[in-house]
Structures are given as structure tokens and as C-alpha cells.
Amino acid sequence: MNLEQLRQLQPYLWSLPRASGEQRAEVLLYGTAPLLASMDDKVLEQIANVAALPGLVGAAMTMPDAHWGYGFPIGGVAAFDAEQGGVISAGGVGFDISCGIRCLRSNLDLADAAAHFTRLADTLFRAIPAGVGEEGELKLNPAQLDQVLLDGAHWAVQHGYGNAADLAYVEEQGRVAGAVPAYVSELAKKRQRGEMGTLGSGNHYLEVQVVERIYDSAAALAFGLHPGQIVISIHCGSRGLGHQIGTDYLLMLAKAASRLGIRLPNRELACAPIKSAEGQQYLGAMNAAINCALANRQILTQLTRSACTQVYPQAELETLFDVSHNTCKVETHAIDGKPRLLHVHRKGATRAFGPGHAMLPQRYRAVGQPVVIGGSMGSGSYILAGNSGNPAYSSASHGAGRAMSRHQALTHWRGRELIDELAQQGILIRTRSMRGAAEEAPGAYKNVDLVAEATEQAGLARRVAYLRPKVCVKG
Amino acid sequence: MQRQARSKNPYRRLNHTMPTSSSPYFQHDADIGIIGRGTTLEQAFEAAAQAVFAIVTDLTLVQPSSILTLEFEEADPELALVTWLNLLLGKAREQGMVFSRFHVQQHGSQWRADAVGEKWRDGLERGVEVKGATLTMLSVKQTGAMWEARCIVDV
Numbered sequence: 154m155n156l157e158q159l160r161q162l163q164p165y166l167w168s169l170p171r172a173s174g175e176q177r178a179e180v181l182l183y184g185t186a187p188l189l190a191s192m193d194d195k196v197l198e199q200i201a202n203v204a205a206l207p208g209l210v211g212a213a214m215t216m217p218d219a220h221w222g223y224g225f226p227i228g229g230v231a232a233f234d235a236e237q238g239g240v241i242s243a244g245g246v247g248f249d250i251s252c253g254i255r256c257l258r259s260n261l262d263l264a265d266a267a268a269h270f271t272r273l274a275d276t277l278f279r280a281i282p283a284g285v286g287e288e289g290e291l292k293l294n295p296a297q298l299d300q301v302l303l304d305g306a307h308w309a310v311q312h313g314y315g316n317a318a319d320l321a322y323v324e325e326q327g328r329v330a331g332a333v334p335a336y337v338s339e340l341a342k343k344r345q346r347g348e349m350g351t352l353g354s355g356n357h358y359l360e361v362q363v364v365e366r367i368y369d370s371a372a373a374l375a376f377g378l379h380p381g382q383i384v385i386s387i388h389c390g391s392r393g394l395g396h397q398i399g400t401d402y403l404l405m406l407a408k409a410a411s412r413l414g415i416r417l418p419n420r421e422l423a424c425a426p427i428k429s430a431e432g433q434q435y436l437g438a439m440n441a442a443i444n445c446a447l448a449n450r451q452i453l454t455q456l457t458r459s460a461c462t463q464v465y466p467q468a469e470l471e472t473l474f475d476v477s478h479n480t481c482k483v484e485t486h487a488i489d490g491k492p493r494l495l496h497v498h499r500k501g502a503t504r505a506f507g508p509g510h511a512m513l514p515q516r517y518r519a520v521g522q523p524v525v526i527g528g529s530m531g532s533g534s535y536i537l538a539g540n541s542g543n544p545a546y547s548s549a550s551h552g553a554g555r556a557m558s559r560h561q562a563l564t565h566w567r568g569r570e571l572i573d574e575l576a577q578q579g580i581l582i583r584t585r586s587m588r589g590a591a592e593e594a595p596g597a598y599k600n601v602d603l604v605a606e607a608t609e610q611a612g613l614a615r616r617v618a619y620l621r622p623k624v625c626v627k628g
Numbered sequence: 629m630q631r632q633a634r635s636k637n638p639y640r641r642l643n644h645t646m647p648t649s650s651s652p653y654f655q656h657d658a659d660i661g662i663i664g665r666g667t668t669l670e671q672a673f674e675a676a677a678q679a680v681f682a683i684v685t686d687l688t689l690v691q692p693s694s695i696l697t698l699e700f701e702e703a704d705p706e707l708a709l710v711t712w713l714n715l716l717l718g719k720a721r722e723q724g725m726v727f728s729r730f731h732v733q734q735h736g737s738q739w740r741a742d743a744v745g746e747k748w749r750d751g752l753e754r755g756v757e758v759k760g761a762t763l764t765m766l767s768v769k770q771t772g773a774m775w776e777a778r779c780i781v782d783v
Contacts, residue, residue: 193657221657223764223780248759248782285684285757286748288724343722354757355783393721396759399782400714404707407763421763558655559756559783585754592756628757 154192161186165217165611169201177205183545183611184217188603191556195221196228202418203231207426208239210488210495214545216502217607218526218554218599222247224421227501230548232486234495235427240415241435242424243406245498246481248399249353250439251446252390253477253503254525255323255454256536257470258376259461261383263363266465267623270361270581273464274624277359278583280460281453283628285354285586288347291452298342299334301349302394305444306475309451314350315472319454321514323447323475324504331483332444333437337394338401341438344393345445350452354589354628356552357389358527359457362534362620372520372538372617376473384620385461385470386534387453388527389628390479391446398442402435427496436481443480450475473536474523478503478551486546497546505539505549505614524614526605527552530582531575531595533621535605537614549614550605553598562597563588584627593627652679654765656780660758661765663778669705669768670732672775673712677730677743680713680761680781681720686753690728692744703737705768709777713761716743724748756783 159167159182167189169180180200182189196219203225204213210232219228224244233239266273282289293301301308306320306327320327352359364382367373378384391398407423409431415424425431454472461468481498488495497504506513506522513522521539528534532553539547557565568587571594575582584590609615652675654661660683664676681687698715702708712732720727720743727745764780 195657223659223762223782227658244763248762284754286724286726286752286754340718340722344718346722347724348721354754355759393718396721396782397718400718400760403760403763404710404714407707419763421766423763555658558657559660560653560655586756589754589756 154189154194154197156186156190165607169197177201178209179212180204181212181214183215183613184607185603188217188599188607191599192219193221196226199224199226200229202422203229205418206240206242206422206424207415208233208237210234210493216548216550216613217611218550218552218604220554222500224423225498225500228550228554229500230498230502230545232495232497232546233427234493239427239496240424241427241432241481241496242422242498243399243402243435244421244423245500246439247479247500248396249390249479250395250398250442251477252479253446253450253475254527255387255450255475256473256523256525257385257454257457258378258473259383259385260469261465262381263383264381266383269464270624273361273461274581274583276460276463277457277624277626280456281352281359281626282350283352283626284584287351289350291349292346293349295342298345301448302332302334302337302441302444304328305447306451309448314452314455319451319472322472324477327447329440329443331436332440334441336434336437337398337441341394341397341401344397348392349449350456351392352389352453352626352628353392354586356593357628359626360386360622361624362386362622364618365533365621366619368616368618369538375517375520376523376536376617377471378536378618384473385457386525386527387450387457389449389453391442392449394445395442398438402438406431406435439481443477446477447475476503476523476525499548501551502548503551504547505543506547507539507541507543509541524549526550526601526608528601528622529553529593529595529598530622530625530627531578531580532598532601533619535601535616536618536620537605537608538617539614540612543613545613550608553601553604555597556599557597559592562592562594565596566591566594580622581624582627590627654778659780659782661778661780663776665774665776667773667775669775670734672777673709673732674730676709676777677713677716680758681727683758683783684755685726687728689752690726691746692729693746694725696743698741698743700739701737702739706766708739709768710761710763710766710779712739712741713781717758717760726752758783
């Protein structure tokens with residue numbers, strides 16, 4: 154990205170000045186000069202297009218890990234007011250609706266666990282269906298699936314996957330309101346038949362990590378984290394059901410926008426007014442997919458627990474938090490000092506409520522919401538805490554963000570050699586896809602340390618702990 | 629992490645199935661751009677489908693043991709490309725299959741196609757799951773004697 158076209162407002166905040174006659178809202182970009190310079194110019198083009206959508210409140214924003222997406226940039230945040238003609242966009246949520254991270258803290262320490270990491274890696278790899286073509290053992294009939302779409306993680310707990318204590322630490326307490334299974338196509342439901350309790354592929358993973366560094370002792374204490382502790386992060390989403398809803402509604406909303414006279418700078422922004430029939434249908438289907446994702450991560454949580462106790466009989470895994478980063482959520486935010494109900498799109502961005510927020514579990518209310526910036530096999534991950542006064546509708550980064558295309562990555566790395574090299578660094582990878590491993594090479598991503606630091610310096614969230622990967626099951 | 633120089637076409641096993649020697653892929657930060665080329669619009673759509681499924685697996689190993697027939701209606705050629713690819717991806721996941729050969733027929737806004745492949749089995753390469761075809765960088769056009777159909781697919 155050419156920084157000359159930007160205006161630096163603060164050390165970690167930039168804006169894109171409007172050209173003469175350009176009809177759009179403000180564009181704000183969070184990050185350092187090097188991070189922004191490493192982004193494709195398409196990020197700027199896409200977020201400027203978002204800023205031209207009807208009913209946008211405030212600015213269209215990108216997080217420090219932003220990269221080129223479809224419609225919205227990944228790392229894009231935009232809030233719309235339904236009462237002012239605001240829209241909902243399938244491109245602003247993505248195909249993998251409610252993709253997110255479930256983070257589990259354990260009672261294991263590195264010193265006790267390390268000797269059995271190879272066995273743990275193999276056990277997890279057998280227990281967690283991962284990769285293209287892999288199915289889970291749980292097969293739901295249509296009525297059961299509809300109940301999952303309504304009840305989310307609650308359905309999973311009721312059916313023996315986890316416990317009620319998990320639910321308090323899942324966004325929306327494990328179940329989002331407003332899901333309408335009838336707005337989910339039959340094909341979407343059929344795609345999900347073998348995919349409950351599966352990880353998927355691409356950048357999805359299950360990672361065993363060790364807490365290596367604490368930045369914020371008070372927040373770490375609240376989150377139950379200490380140096381040397383083993384934690385496990387599960388990154389996945391709503392699987393085939395969500396993918397098909399994204400597919401169905403991308404075209405439907407693109408046609409609706411045209412029919413309703415919404416002038417789109419690019420039809421990849423496929424959207425409809427929130428109050429339109431199409432907008433309401435997408436909302437109902439998207440919320441169903443969110444519940445599907447919450448149930449999926451809850452099932453995987455229990456599969457992970459079972460696998461861990463095979464290796465470490467004393468192991469206890471508690472849900473630290475479960476946070477999604479591909480969503481549109483209805484939230485109240487103060488605009489010019491007045492509360493307004495907004496539809497906040499976060500495409501590759503994490504909700505990051507600050508201390509005192511009523512939706513946080515009591516345990517975290519004094520320190521803010523746990524936020525996870527996921528790494529990429531070799532690079533570490535960060536747990537952060539939401540800040541008061543977050544200027545981006547309580548949003549923060551979600552990952553390192555790609556610095557190199559998958560195509561480029563394949564010209565630089567071979568899966569087998571990469572896995573061997575990581576093993577020499579003490580990171581055990583288990584995957585069925587050598588090609589997928591090469592595409593996900595740590596070197597294909599931005600420096601996660603710089604992303605986390607920029608996220609903190611920009612006031613979006615503050616670093617609490619750094620996690621170093623030890624075992625990674627890749628899809 | 630040390631980088632190594634490799635083939636310019638990472639999905640190289642697709643080459644022999646393609647109608648031209650040009651790459652069926654283009655760059656995108658997080659996902660993958662696919663290109664189908666052919667002397668007819670239908671051939672371009674067939675090649676685009678091959679480019680998609682070559683991301684999923686090594687097409688040379690897929691046995692042509694089952695045929696799936698698909699039909700849809702779409703007047704806009706660009707939206708037809710996205711509809712075609714997404715219908716294939718949806719049906720493949722629904723039925724636990726992977727496809728390697730395609731035959732497309734267009735009659736105005738009516739499209740009919742056969743997809744040939746097999747159920748997932750041990751021995752098939754596990755590539756990367758394709759979630760869906762997007763409207764990004766979407767283009768269907770004829771240049772001279774050749775048709776070209778392209779878009780970004782989300783992986």
C-alpha cells in the first residue's frame with residue numbers, strides 16, 4: 154500500500170482523504186507504517202467501497218492485520234444503523250460465518266506435559282476430524298440440526314459435549330438470538346450432515362501452546378493464565394453449513410441490491426437493507442450459522458478433552474473464552490454520547506469489549522474481554538484484553554494476517570520439509586495435507602508480534618499473554 | 629523459515645488437464661484466484677471447475693466412477709460462473725465426493741452439466757477445502773477465439 158495517499162492522524166491511526174466529489178464516509182486504518190505498507194492496495198480500495206455503503210455510522214475501519222478479502226477487506230469493521238437505511242452484507246461476514254477461536258486453559262504445565270507431546274499430537278490427530286473430505290462421527294437428522302441452529306453450544310452441552318460451565322465463557326453465552334433455520338437452504342443443511350465436530354482445512358487448526366510471557370498480570374490472573382501453563386486453541390467455524398449460507402446469500406443479496414436500487418461500487422459488496430425481506434432472511438440464516446459454529450467448537454472442545462485425558466489422566470481443560478471473528482452482531486454503542494443500536498460487521502476482526510461491559514462474564518468484567526490473535530503454526534499467538542474506550546466499535550485484530558498469497562507460499566515451501574523444520578524447533582505438526590501445510594507456512598504471514606503490538610498501541614486491546622506453539626493439528 | 633525456489637505452477641498436476649498452457653490461477657492475498665479458458669463459454673466453465681477441484685485434490689488420481697447431473701438457470705454469465713462453481717462445491721460436500729471431469733451445456737439462461745468423479749477414499753490427495761466461489765475479480769469474457777472465466781475462491 155502506498156502510504157502517500159494516507160494521512161497519519163496518530164502514531165497508529167491513518168485516514169484516507171476523500172477525493173474531490175467522492176461520496177463516502179471516513180476511512181480509518183489502524184496500524185504502523187510498515188504494517189500498512191505491507192498491505193495490498195486492494196485493502197484500501199475495498200474499505201473505501203465499504204465506506205460508500207448506505208447507513209454506515211462513523212468510519213469504515215481496518216485492523217492492523219488487514220488484508221485483501223472479497224467485498225470487505227479481511228480485518229474490516231463497519232457498523233450500520235437499520236433505522237437509517239443501513240445494510241447487512243454477506244461479504245462483510247464472509248463464507249466461514251462465525252469462524253473463531255475457542256481457547257482452553259489447562260492445569261498442565263510444560264514441565265510435566267512436554268515428555269508426552271508426540272503421543273498427544275498423535276492422539277489429537279486421531280480424535281479431531283481435520284482436513285478436506287474428513288467427516289465427524291456425529292450425524293444429525295434435519296430436526297436435530299435445526300435444534301443446533303437454534304441452541305448453539307447449549308445443544309452440544311445438552312448432548313454430552315462439555316459442561317454448563319463452558320457456556321458462560323462463550324460469546325452470547327453460547328447461543329445467539331435471532332436464528333431462523335427456515336432461512337437456511339436444504340443444501341446448506343445437507344452439507345453439514347457429516348461436518349459437525351470437524352475442524353476444516355485452510356488456516357484452521359487445533360494448537361497446543363505454552364504461556365511463555367505475561368504482559369498484564371492482573372488480566373492474566375483473571376484469565377487464569379500463568380507462565381509455563383499449557384493452553385489449547387481451536388480455530389474453526391460453521392463448516393459446510395456456513396459456507397453454503399454465504400454462497401446462497403452472496404448471490405441473493407447481490408441481486409437484491411440491484412433490485413432495490415442500491416448503487417454498489419462493486420457487486421462483491423452484496424448487501425441489502427437490514428429491514429428488507431432479504432436482509433432479514435440473511436440475518437436469520439447468519440445467526441443460525443453462528444449457532445452452528447458455537448456448537449461445532451463446543452463439540453471439538455469435548456473431543457479435545459477426551460484426547461488429552463488419554464495422554465494426561467489428570468488433565469482438566471476449562472474454557473477460557475470463545476470468540477468469533479466473522480460476524481455481524483447487533484450491539485449498542487455510544488455515538489455522540491447517545492446509545493444507538495448498530496449492526497456491527499467484523500470480517501476477520503474480533504469483538505473486544507472493555508472492562509465493565511455487561512455482556513462479559515463476571516470473572517472478566519474488571520479486566521475486559523479476552524481477545525485472541527491467532528498465529529500460524531511456527532509463530533506464536535497472543536491473548537489480549539479489551540480496552541475501555543476502544544474507538545473501533547470494540548474491535549481488534551484476529552490474526553497475523555497473510556503477507557503472501559497461497560500461490561506464492563507454494564513456490565517457497567514444501568509441506569514435508571516445513572513440518573520437519575518446525576519439528577526441529579520443537580513444534581509438532583500433524584496434517585493430512587502437505588500442500589495445505591506449505592500454504593500455511595509461518596513465513597507467509599505477517600509478523601504476529603508486530604500485529605499484537607500495533608493492536609495494543611492503537612488502543613484496541615492490550616496484550617496479556619504470549620503463547621508459543623508446541624503441537625498443531627492442521628486441517 | 630527458509631524459503632526454497634519451486635515450480636512456478638504450484639498446482640502443477642492440473643496442467644495436463646487444462647486446455648491451454650497458461651496458469652489457471654492468479655494471485656490473491658488470502659484466497660485463490662482461478663481461471664478457466666476454452667474456445668467456448670462452456671469449455672471455460674469446465675476448465676474453471678477443474679481449477680477449483682485441483683485445489684482440493686490431485687485430479688489425476690480421481691476415478692471417474694460416478695456422474696452427477698446439475699441444472700440451473702442464470703442469464704448473467706458472470707453470476708452463472710459463480711452459481712456453477714458453488715453448486716458443484718455444495719453437491720461435492722453434500723455427497724462426500726470429489727470431481728475431476730466436467731461437461732457443460734448452455735441453452736440461453738438454462739445450464740445443464742455433468743460432473744464426473746468419486747467418493748473420498750484413502751489414496752486421494754488431501755489438498756485444501758474450497759468454501760465457495762466469490763464475486764471478487766469475477767469476469768467472464770471472450771477475447772478473440774478464447775473465452776476466459778475467472779473469480780476468487782475462498783479457501
